[in-house]
Each structure stands twice: as structure tokens, then as C-alpha cells.
Amino acid sequence: MADVPPEPDELNTGLLLFVAYRAMENRIFAALERAGFDDFTLAQARVMQRIGPDGTRLTELAESAQVTKQTASHLVDQLERTGYVRRTPDPTDARARLVRLAERGVAAQPVAAAVLAEVEDEWRAHLGERRWRQLREALASLREITDPYR
Amino acid sequence: MADVPPEPDELNTGLLLFVAYRAMENRIFAALERAGFDDFTLAQARVMQRIGPDGTRLTELAESAQVTKQTASHLVDQLERTGYVRRTPDPTDARARLVRLAERGVAAQPVAAAVLAEVEDEWRAHLGERRWRQLREALASLREITDPYR
DNA sequence: GACGGTCGTCAGAACCTCGAACTAATCTGG
DNA sequence: CCAGATTAGTTCGAGGTTCTGACGACCGTC
Numbered sequence: 001m002a003d004v005p006p007e008p009d010e011l012n013t014g015l016l017l018f019v020a021y022r023a024m025e026n027r028i029f030a031a032l033e034r035a036g037f038d039d040f041t042l043a044q045a046r047v048m049q050r051i052g053p054d055g056t057r058l059t060e061l062a063e064s065a066q067v068t069k070q071t072a073s074h075l076v077d078q079l080e081r082t083g084y085v086r087r088t089p090d091p092t093d094a095r096a097r098l099v100r101l102a103e104r105g106v107a108a109q110p111v112a113a114a115v116l117a118e119v120e121d122e123w124r125a126h127l128g129e130r131r132w133r134q135l136r137e138a139l140a141s142l143r144e145i146t147d148p149y150r
Numbered sequence: 151m152a153d154v155p156p157e158p159d160e161l162n163t164g165l166l167l168f169v170a171y172r173a174m175e176n177r178i179f180a181a182l183e184r185a186g187f188d189d190f191t192l193a194q195a196r197v198m199q200r201i202g203p204d205g206t207r208l209t210e211l212a213e214s215a216q217v218t219k220q221t222a223s224h225l226v227d228q229l230e231r232t233g234y235v236r237r238t239p240d241p242t243d244a245r246a247r248l249v250r251l252a253e254r255g256v257a258a259q260p261v262a263a264a265v266l267a268e269v270e271d272e273w274r275a276h277l278g279e280r281r282w283r284q285l286r287e288a289l290a291s292l293r294e295i296t297d298p299y300r
Numbered sequence: 301g302a303c304g305g306t307c308g309t310c311a312g313a314a315c316c317t318c319g320a321a322c323t324a325a326t327c328t329g330g
Numbered sequence: 331c332c333a334g335a336t337t338a339g340t341t342c343g344a345g346g347t348t349c350t351g352a353c354g355a356c357c358g359t360c
Contacts, residue, residue, distance in 0.1 A: 010286070011293070013286065014266070016286070016290060016292075017167050017170050017289065018171050019293055019296055020289060021164060021167035028164070043315080057339095058339065058340095059339080068319085069338080069339065070317075070339095071316070071317050073340065074317085090338090093325080093337095094324085094338095095324065096338055116163075116164070122295070123292060127291055127292065131287070134281070134284040135285065135288035135292075136163065136166070138277055138281050138282075139166040139167065140160070143169055143170070144276070145273075146173035146174075147173070193347060193348090208307075208308060209306080209308080219307080220308090220309080220310085220349070221348050221349075222308095223309065224347080224348085243307080243356080244355085244356060245307040302360095303359085304359095305356105306357070307355080308353105308356100309352105309353080309354085311351090311353100312351095313349085314347105315346100315347080316345105316348090317344105317346075318344090320341105321340105325336100325337085325338080326336080326338095328333100328334085329333095
């Protein structure tokens with residue numbers, strides 16, 4: 001958690017990841033806001049983006065977003081109240097409930113996807129196709145040893 | 151903010167960055183905790199890690215950590231109270247004050263640096279030297295267009 | 301020396317996050 | 331088939347984080 005660059009001018013890898021991550025997140029969040037989806041927060045978005053097309057269990061959302069179940073539950077409460085998601089029973093397990101995108105959530109999805117693609121295109125243009133591929137590939141590989149949820 | 155993978159099984163880049171970033175952060179935070187530095191929070195650490203060897207202005211800390219000045223000020227308050235940092239006057243500007251690592255902060259630094267190096271070594275081993283270099287290089291290049299601070 | 305801009309703080313409110321404790325449903329071994 | 335262990339999710343309450351807005355002090359310049 002301290003800056004002791006092993007080689008001059010090289011930022012530590014955690015910070016490098018953070019900068020890029022936040023840039024992406026901020027871009028998408030800002031675009032959604034401009035498109036009229038201004039009634040949710042970043043924390044809510046971080047959970048919402050992980051909902052799969054067929055719904056996702058709360059516990060699964062919590063794990064992949066790296067928050068506790070309580071936090072996830074709380075955020076889903078809010079998202080439900082503002083019409084972005086809906087809780088439905090899980091047919092395979094009466095204890096569980098599937099969180100699904102509701103009308104407003106479905107409407108926001110293409111906006112988010114468009115900006116995501118736009119930013120990725122910008123990054124690809126900046127890096128060049130080859131280095132972009134390498135970056136994606138390295139990150140995906142890293143995920144094998146860094147993703148506790150996976 | 152939605153998952154519409156352009157190609158099957160490919161996670162969106164924001165999520166890939168997030169996973170790796172959080173893995174690094176959690177590792178370092180946990181190691182510090184084990185080493186007895188258990189009286190500060192993740193938010194405080196995010197600010198503390200950006201303090202340079204000669205001290206850093208509050209505004210600068212806020213910008214690079216991407217929080218408001220008020221938030222940074224609040225976190226520095228706490229860090230000062232627990233002996234990790236100290237506020238000293240900036241000789242070049244009487245309005246400003248330099249935030250510097252205090253005794254406890256200096257003690258924590260090598261622990262953090264060691265784990266950082268350890269994790270980077272693990273990642274390098276997993277990816278292989280070549281892909282590791284490519285990852286670092288791509289992230290550093292990306293920073294040119296994603297870092298609002300620098 | 302007056303002006304606009306910058307550095308940092310204070311105060312207040314909203315929000316996020318977690319630990320503990322709980323209900324309900326599932327699973328497992330005898 | 332049923333008692334105990336486990337898992338899904340919720341509620342409650344406390345503490346931490348973050349922002350907006352307003353402010354006093356200081357800088358640089360004209």
C-alpha cells in the first residue's frame with residue numbers, strides 16, 4: 001500500500017488497474033445519467049450490472065460484487081423500489097429468489113452496453129489492435145487466480 | 151453497465167479490471183492487518199498509499215484517489231489521529247499543508263511493499279514474463295487517456 | 301491593494317457497509 | 331422419516347464513507 005517503485009516511473013500495478021477501472025465505470029455511469037437514468041447510485045449499478053439474463057441469486061450477486069449479502073440485499077431493495085429490478089421466486093429452491101432486471105433496468109441496458117463498446121473502441125484505438133488483444137488476454141488469464149467468485 | 155458480451159465467454163473489460171484490482175487491494179490490506187496494522191480502513195489506505203516520500207498536498211491526494219477534498223480531509227484526520235500521517239506546513243505556499251507519513255505510516259510501508267512485490271511475482275509467474283510485461287505496458291499506456299489526475 | 305482563483309476546513313445529510321441475530325427451506329446421516 | 335447442520339435471505343443497528351454547500355485564509359496579478 002505504499003509507493004516503492006521497483007523501477008523508476010513505474011506505477012504499482014494496483015494503481016494502474018484502479019485508474020483504468022474507474023475511468024470505465026465513470027464513463028458508463030455518466031452516460032446513463034445523461035440518458036435520464038439518474039436515480040440510482042454507483043453502488044447500485046455495481047450490483048445491477050451483474051444480473052444475468054435469466055436472473056441471478058442474491059448471494060451470487062453479493063459474491064461477485066464483493067460485498068456482503070446484507071449490502072447486496074439493501075441495494076436490491078432500492079433498485080426494486082425505483083423499478084430497475086424485480087425479485088422472483090427461484091423455481092429450483094424455495095429459499096432462494098432470483099433478482100431480475102425489471103422494465104427500467106432493461107431500458108438502461110443498451111445504453112450501458114453502447115458506452116462500454118465505445119470506451120473499449122477508444123482504448124483499442126489508443127493501444128492498437130495487437131496490444132488491446134494482449135491486454136484483454138492477460139486480464140482474462142489473471143482472473144483465473146484472482147477471482148474469488150469466478 | 152450491462153453484460154452484453156460481444157463474444158461468448160468474454161467478460162467486459164471493466165469487470166476484468168475490477169477483479170484484478172480488488173484482488174491486489176485485498177491481499178495488501180489483509181497482510182497489513184496480519185502484521186498488526188489493523189487500526190485503519192480500506193478507504194484510509196487508499197489515500198495513504200498516495201502520499202509521496204516528500205509529502206503530498208491534500209488536494210493532490212484527493213484528485214489522485216478520486217474523492218472530494220472533504221473526503222480526503224476527513225480520512226487524513228483519522229490517519230493523523232492514529233499516528234499514520236502528519237500534517238506539516240508547505241513552505242512554498244502558506245495555504246497548503248503537506249501530508250506526510252508519520253512513524254506508524256513509515257513502519258507500514260515496507261510491509262505493503264513486500265506484499266505488493268509478492269503478488270506481482272505471483273502474477274508474473276502465472277502469466278509468464280512476456281505477457282506480464284505486455285500487461286504492464288498496456289496498462290501504463292492506457293493511463294495516458296484514462297487518468298484524469300496525471 | 302483589490303480581484304478572482306486556489307487550499308483546506310466545517311457542518312450536515314445521504315449513503316454504504318458490515319456484524320449479529322433471525323426465519324425459512326434444504327440437505328444429510330442414522 | 332426426522333433431528334441436526336447448512337444455506338438463502340432478511341431485519342436491525344452501528345459505524346464509516348462520501349457528497350454539497352458554505353466558509354476563512356492565502357496566492358498571484360493587474
